[in-house]
Amino acid sequence: MRISDFRLLAAGQTLSWVGNGFQTVALAVAVVLADGGPGDLGLVMASSIAARLVCTLFGGVWADRLQPQRVMIGSDLVRLLAAAAMAVMFLSGGYHLALLCALAAVSTGAASFFDPAFGALRPLLVPAEKRQSANATFSMLQTGSQIAGPALGGVTVAAFGASAGFTVNALSFLASMVAALLLRVRAERGPRTSMIAELAEGWREISRRDWLLGGLFGATVYHVANGVILVLVQVVAIERLGGPSAAGFIAAAEGLGGLVGATIALRFKPRRLLRAGWLTLLLMPVWALAYVWPAELIAVIAGAIIGYAGLIFFDVAWETAIQDHVPQRMLGRVSSWDYLTSFLAMPLGNVLAGPLSGAYGIDRVLIVCAGVLFVSAAVQLLIPGTRRLTRVHPTPAPPSPEPELAPL
Structure with missing residues (x-):
């Protein structure tokens, strides 16, 4: 039953990830063609970020209160309706910025409930010894979808218009919802308390583990620096490395690196997986520094493959460590705190990119931020829990003794 549930969830979620790629393209095209421009698109994106920040922690609480698939079904239904409303709005020829911002916020807010529930559900679908492979x-499926979705979305939107992209995304949420409806696995759930008390309980679960608390703070610093880098490398790619085509090649290399990292994680299963994950994350500065030296497209492509392979291997190690060592009834809340640190830090880095590069120059900022990436990962190896944490495997039950025969 567990394996069939795993395949069902994987199929539904892959279709949803691909569909998200359609909406990413459709949204940008629709706003630009409606003469909205960068300002309107920025407001839509800001609405999504604000909704994510507001809803993430509450999504984690409800993921731990209810069966995870029930939260996922509700989230998919809301996102389906939001995507369908966007399709209708642009198909009818109308463009209402306030409505688009509201729909984007509703969709992203619903996703903030889906993600912790998805994180809480995954370890229930496979035995403990298969968690790393499942993650x-x-x-691998998510990385592949992030490559295929925008590519297919671009072709579809070019041929049939932005409304077609929103429609495909709505249908992908329907597929994800059906998959979640068919899942048979059930999670144990404890008594409810107040929302604040449950949020605090989730934070206490984090703070009593040095590797988890240190990892969240380290990831926050990492994401601020990475947020700066992600803005500046686009500028370098377009201005120095060959324009939009260079940016496309680099994006493809990042996706390829992610697939390589996931493939390695499928086969390489060290006992101290988390320590190995932080070590592979030390490869990401290679990608950032390649834009400064040798500053050639081929070197940046190679750095992207190497860096993103390390990043995805780390992601698998981190998710597996949480699933192994955090009680299942707390996974939603712990995951939501994890997501929140990322979504707080990344936009901050994006905002800082312009002022910092204007004051100190792009190359200097990239070098410093690459150093921050390295230090934020290397410091984790000084934490005792990070160095010592091992994979959890269930202990096989001892064989039952042979029944004694009654004397004749």
Whole structure:
């Protein structure tokens, strides 16, 4: 039953990830063609970020209160309706910025409930010894979808218009919802308390583990620096490395690197997986520094493959460590705190990119931020829990003794 549930969830979620790629393209095209421009698109994106920040922690609480698939079904239904409303709005020829911002916020807010529930559900679908392989498989599917979705979305939107992209995304949420409806696995759930008390309980679960608390703070610093880098490398790619085509090649290399990292995680299973994950994350500065030296397209492509392979291997190691060592009834809340640190830090880095590069120059900022990436990962190896944490495997039950025969 567990394996069939795993395949069902993987299929539904892959279609949803691909569909998200359609909406990413459709949204940008629709706003630009409606003469909205960068300002309107920025407001839509800001609405999504604000909704994510507001809803993420509450999504984690409800993921732990209810069966995870029930939260996922509700989230998919809301996102389906939001995507369908966007399709209708642009198909009818109308463009209402306030409505589009509201729909984007509703859709992203619903996703903030889906993600912790998805994280809480995954370890229930496979035996403990297969969690790393399952997480690597999901990473591979997600990375592949992030490559295929925008590519297919671009072709579809070019041929049939932005409304077609929103429609495909709505249908992908329907597929994800059907998959979640068919899942048979059930999670044990404890008594409810107040929302604040449950949020605090989730934070206490994090703070009593040095590797988890240190990892969240380290990831926050990492994501601020990475947010700066992600803006500046686009500028370098377009201005120095060959324009939009260079940016496309680099994006493809990042996706390829992610697939390589997930493939390695499928096969390489060290006992101290988390320590190995932080070590592979030390490869990401290679990608950032390649834009400064040698600053050639081929070197940046190679750095992207190497860096993103390390990043995805780390993601698998991190998710597996949480699933192994955090009680299942707390996974939603712990995951939501994890997501929140990322979504707080990344936009901050994006905002800082312009002022920092204007004051100190792009190359200097990239070098410093690459150093921050390295230090934020290397410091984790000084934490005792990070160095010592091992994979959890269920202990096989001892064989039952042979029944004694009654004397004749």
